Amino acid sequence: MNTxxxxxxxxxxxxxxxxxxxxxxxxxxxxxxSPFGPSQKVLDKIKKISGTxxxxxxxxxxxxxxxxxxxxxxNKKNIFCANGSDEILGLICQLYLTKGDEVIIxxxxxxxxxxxxxxxxxxxxxxxxxxxxxxxKSILNSINKKTxxxxxxxxxxxxxxxxxxxxxxxxxKKIPKRIIIVLDAAYAEYLDKxxxxxxxxxxxxxxxxxxxxxxxxxxxxxxxxxxxxxxNQNIISLLDKIRGPFNVNRIxxxxxxxxxxxxxxxxxxxxxxxYWLKKIKDEFNKLPLVVYDSQANFxxxxxxxxxxxxxxxxxxxxxxxxxxxxxxxxxxPECIRVxxxxxxxxxxxxxxxxxxxxxxx
Ligand SMILES: Cc1ncc(COP(=O)(O)O)c(C=O)c1O
Numbered sequence: 001m002n003t004x005x006x007x008x009x010x011x012x013x014x015x016x017x018x019x020x021x022x023x024x025x026x027x028x029x030x031x032x033x034s035p036f037g038p039s040q041k042v043l044d045k046i047k048k049i050s051g052t053x054x055x056x057x058x059x060x061x062x063x064x065x066x067x068x069x070x071x072x073x074x075n076k077k078n079i080f081c082a083n084g085s086d087e088i089l090g091l092i093c094q095l096y097l098t099k100g101d102e103v104i105i106x107x108x109x110x111x112x113x114x115x116x117x118x119x120x121x122x123x124x125x126x127x128x129x130x131x132x133x134x135x136x137k138s139i140l141n142s143i144n145k146k147t148x149x150x151x152x153x154x155x156x157x158x159x160x161x162x163x164x165x166x167x168x169x170x171x172x173k174k175i176p177k178r179i180i181i182v183l184d185a186a187y188a189e190y191l192d193k194x195x196x197x198x199x200x201x202x203x204x205x206x207x208x209x210x211x212x213x214x215x216x217x218x219x220x221x222x223x224x225x226x227x228x229x230x231x232n233q234n235i236i237s238l239l240d241k242i243r244g245p246f247n248v249n250r251i252x253x254x255x256x257x258x259x260x261x262x263x264x265x266x267x268x269x270x271x272x273x274x275y276w277l278k279k280i281k282d283e284f285n286k287l288p289l290v291v292y293d294s295q296a297n298f299x300x301x302x303x304x305x306x307x308x309x310x311x312x313x314x315x316x317x318x319x320x321x322x323x324x325x326x327x328x329x330x331x332x333p334e335c336i337r338v339x340x341x342x343x344x345x346x347x348x349x350x351x352x353x354x355x356x357x358x359x360x361x
Contacts, residue, residue: 010118013111017323027348029339030325032157032187032298034220036342039265042221042255049254057250064248067257068228078203078230080239081256083247085186085214085227090116091239092149092210096180097122101148106134108159108330110184113151122148132159132292132300136171143179150175153184154199155191158330158337160294164195172202172209183211187296189218189266190273196295200230207232215252217297218269219259224252273297276340283350287357298339306334313356320352 020026037043061081069076082088089112097103097120105113107129114124123146128138139150155162163171168183175181183199191198199211210231216222226248229239259265280299284291290302303309310333314326325337340346 006118006121010115011329013115014329020318020321020323023321026321026323027341027345028323029298029341029345029349030323030337031222032217032296032337032339033222034218034269034297035340035345036220036269038220038255038259039262041262042258045254045258046251049251052250055250056246057248057253059245061248061253064228064253064257064260067260071260071263072200072230074200074230077233078236079228080231080236080243081226081228081248081253082243083227083249083252084216084225085184085212085229086112087225087243087247088210088212088227088229088239089113089151089182089184090119091242092180092182093117093120093122094242095238096148100146102144102146104139104142104147104150106139106152106156108132108156108332109134109151110153110157110186111329113153113182117149133161134163136163136167139171140174143176147179149180149182151182151184153186155187155196155294155296157186157296158298158325158327158332158335159292159300160187160296160298160337161292161300162191162193162196162295164193165197166195168197168199172206175208177206177208179208181206181209183209185211186214187217188213190270190277190296192270192274193295203230203232207234210235215256215259218266218273219256220269221252221255221259224249224255226252226256272343273340276343276346280338280340280346280350284353287353288360289357298337300335300337302332302335310334310336316356317352320348322349322352 065076065079093116099121101122102125103117103122104125106127125142127142128135185198188198202209210229212229215226281291288304292300294300327335
């Protein structure tokens with residue numbers, strides 16, 4: 001059971017800023033959302049059903065699961081849908097954790113793993129990273145009898161760095177089956193690497209793996225709150241027991257059911273992201289910045305001169321109406337994360353960065 005005492009040691013999640021005082025319009029590159037709205041087909045559907053909000057949604061997200069299973073060729077019984085993948089992360093912790101349990105989370109990873117684990121009274125064990133990359137050896141060395149869950153975001157937020165297929169494979173083989181491995185693939189759609197595997201192929205043979213996915217990124221549905229996971233049927237039925245009866249709203253269910261099947265729309269969005277990810281990295285690499293090889297819809301950057309320079313850069317960006325993510329909360333105060341925007345936004349981003357560093361080559 002949670003006690004108010006437990007919650008005293010937990011800081012609430014701070015989302016990326018979306019407003020600047022005194023500015024009517026801003027360029028928001030702080031939360032890794034898609035810079036585009038939903039597709040026309042999805043929008044038409046949303047408009048069509050917007051007058052039905054007096055009714056509860058269908059409880060089991062049946063059509064949405066049909067679409068997801070069609071798209072990814074998965075058994076529907078292995079799919080669970082929720083109010084954002086965030087909800088799934090919380091439910092997993094609720095399901096498996098109790099006081100005295102340990103959860104292993106790599107350093108510099110998505111903050112919600114820690115928050116949900118702490119809410120459920122678990123002890124957090126941070127594994128090391130090597131130049132911000134997940135170090136699987138350190139995770140393995142951290143395992144003991146109390147370990148219940150290992151979280152890995154692949155690719156990771158806020159770094160955009162990923163664990164390649166071979167490393168993931170040999171890592172999974174070494175994990176005792178009693179430990180739940182959560183592979184958070186929120187940004188999987190953006191990965192264009194032959195040596196990347198979201199982990200979905202492991203579900204059939206590994207009863208302890210859960211792969212989480214989201215509609216908040218490539219599908220442009222962040223505000224509808226929609227996520228899903230793929231796992232062994234036993235896990236799915238346990239999640240079904242503890243979820244709320246109507247955890248996914250109707251608009252999200254119907255929008256998601258269309259979006260996940262629109263492969264051509266997705267292709268265009270991926271190629272926009274691919275082009276600008278490379279372009280911005282190339283431009284930023286000409287500046288005195290350490291630009292990491294992020295593979296999602298954002299770029300992770302370290303300021304060579306550290307925290308003071310980060311503060312000055314951020315002030316300058318805000319003065320130009322640009323909101324990026326500073327990473328103080330992630331214990332990386334010398335780093336920032338910048339989401340890929342529209343063409344217009346990206347051009348402004350590049351030129352504002354260039355002008356900040358113009359005297360500093
Ligand atoms: C790695 C990772 N996992 C999960 C989430 C949560 O996504 P959702 O919007 O589906 O709750 C995010 C959101 O930014 C994320 O970066």
